Amino acid sequence: MNDKAQWISADKEHVWHPFTQVSYAPENIIIERGEGACFIDVDGNKYIDGISSWWVNLHGHCNPYIISAVTKQLQQLEHSIFAAFTHKPGIALATRLLEHLPAFDKVFFSDNGSTSVEVALKMTFQYWSNKGTPKSKVIAFKEAYHGDTFGGMSVAARNAFNKPFEPLLFDVISIDTPHKDNIDALLQEMEQHLQNEDISCFIFEPLVLGASGMLMYAPEHLQLLIDLCRKYNCLTIADEVMTGFGRTGKFFATDYLNDKPDIICMSKGITGGFFPLGATACKQFIFDAFISNDKMKTFFHGHSYTGNPTICAAAIASLDIMERTETMLQIKDLSAWQAAFAQELTGYDNIENVRHTGTILAFDIKTGESTGYLNNAAEPLAEFFIKRNIILRPLGNVLYFIPPYCITKTEAEQVYAAIRALLKG
Numbered sequence: 001m002n003d004k005a006q007w008i009s010a011d012k013e014h015v016w017h018p019f020t021q022v023s024y025a026p027e028n029i030i031i032e033r034g035e036g037a038c039f040i041d042v043d044g045n046k047y048i049d050g051i052s053s054w055w056v057n058l059h060g061h062c063n064p065y066i067i068s069a070v071t072k073q074l075q076q077l078e079h080s081i082f083a084a085f086t087h088k089p090g091i092a093l094a095t096r097l098l099e100h101l102p103a104f105d106k107v108f109f110s111d112n113g114s115t116s117v118e119v120a121l122k123m124t125f126q127y128w129s130n131k132g133t134p135k136s137k138v139i140a141f142k143e144a145y146h147g148d149t150f151g152g153m154s155v156a157a158r159n160a161f162n163k164p165f166e167p168l169l170f171d172v173i174s175i176d177t178p179h180k181d182n183i184d185a186l187l188q189e190m191e192q193h194l195q196n197e198d199i200s201c202f203i204f205e206p207l208v209l210g211a212s213g214m215l216m217y218a219p220e221h222l223q224l225l226i227d228l229c230r231k232y233n234c235l236t237i238a239d240e241v242m243t244g245f246g247r248t249g250k251f252f253a254t255d256y257l258n259d260k261p262d263i264i265c266m267s268k269g270i271t272g273g274f275f276p277l278g279a280t281a282c283k284q285f286i287f288d289a290f291i292s293n294d295k296m297k298t299f300f301h302g303h304s305y306t307g308n309p310t311i312c313a314a315a316i317a318s319l320d321i322m323e324r325t326e327t328m329l330q331i332k333d334l335s336a337w338q339a340a341f342a343q344e345l346t347g348y349d350n351i352e353n354v355r356h357t358g359t360i361l362a363f364d365i366k367t368g369e370s371t372g373y374l375n376n377a378a379e380p381l382a383e384f385f386i387k388r389n390i391i392l393r394p395l396g397n398v399l400y401f402i403p404p405y406c407i408t409k410t411e412a413e414q415v416y417a418a419i420r421a422l423l424k425g
């Protein structure tokens with residue numbers, strides 16, 4: 001196939017794309033290559049990747065340092081089974097991750113964000129079962145998103161993402177996201193649940209609930225909820241799939257807390273945006289509950305590609321870059337630009353709930369329709385920005401900007417200028 005039209009036609013004929021309603025979706029843009037915070041399409045048009053390709057890219061597309069680490073690893077060992085065998089990239093990555101997670105002791109690898117959550121949930125359910133006190137209830141935020149697998153959907157909001165599957169999802173106790181006006185009532189409600197029910201775990205996205213519309217809340221409120229769980233012996237799971245690896249300004253969002261949760265889920269930025277990888281870290285006491293001569297206490301979970309060494313090599317290279325002073329400065333600068341622009345945005349009366357946490361900026365566009373993923377503003381908004389060579393894909397009427405950390409000031413300014421143009425009409 002030589003010409004663009006043939007590729008487009010084959011794409012339409014053979015490929016089923018995610019989160020896409022083909023009846024009204026515009027023609028897909030064929031990306032040819034990536035470079036820093038940008039993509040270049042087959043016609044040579046350059047686009048700023050303002051959403052880090054679904055929040056995964058940290059250090060730029062085709063980052064040469066990660067490419068070189070991956071290439072080297074590929075020449076040595078592309079993949080191997082990870083049970084009864086191990087390898088240096090897997091060991092090194094777990095060790096390096098734990099250096100950033102001093103409260104944790106073990107890392108379990110899987111394939112993506114959803115599976116990192118499945119692993120966490122299964123760990124907690126089996127932890128209690130192995131201890132001889134099975135518990136199956138979960139507390140979760142009403143507006144959460146934890147992935148597209150059945151466990152992930154069950155512990156998430158009941159909304160457009162999972163409506164057709166609702167009868168198949170397991171019940172959870174849903175609580176509101178905390179804010180200053182509801183925190184006292186929320187703590188009371190939480191305490192009642194913890195007193196009355198056998199709760200296995202509380203799962204949450206720390207500080208930012210991403211897919212539900214970049215809803216943000218304070219670390220102090222999360223700490224109070226975790227403290228209550230601790231009091232009642234309820235395990236806590238931080239889903240840092242989106243917030244991990246610098247997004248909120250610190251290495252992990254849970255670094256804003258004094259007391260860490262028991263389990264942490266990681267994915268997305270873990271490989272710098274190169275490959276899918278899930279990792280679930282837990283504390284030693286959880287791991288210990290699985291050690292027994294009774295075979296039934298084994299964690300019978302694994303994926304064919306668990307701990308793939310090539311992917312681990314990319315993740316180690318991404319960690320090398322994360323640990324450079326220069327990257328921390330990029331995160332600091334980007335966070336400061338986002339904060340300043342958020343301040344400026346408060347002057348517009350056609351938007352509301354302007355918010356930012358670290359490198360993440362979001363606000364709601366007033367449309368007369370209710371705020372949410374199905375709000376009809378999404379498609380025209382995305383089109384407005386694509387015409388200006390910027391990739392922003394709003395969650396309904398929630399517009400957010402989460403670029404790779406390597407975005408230049410000029411590129412960020414281009415995005416801010418386009419947002420100004422949109423809001424000024």
Ligand SMILES: Cc1ncc(COP(=O)(O)O)c(C=O)c1O
Nearest residue numbers: 112113114145146147210241242
């Ligand atoms: C907080 C959170 N958890 C889990 C997931 C699922 O990750 P994945 O799409 O890699 O399965 C996402 C994806 O957006 C997420 O934001």
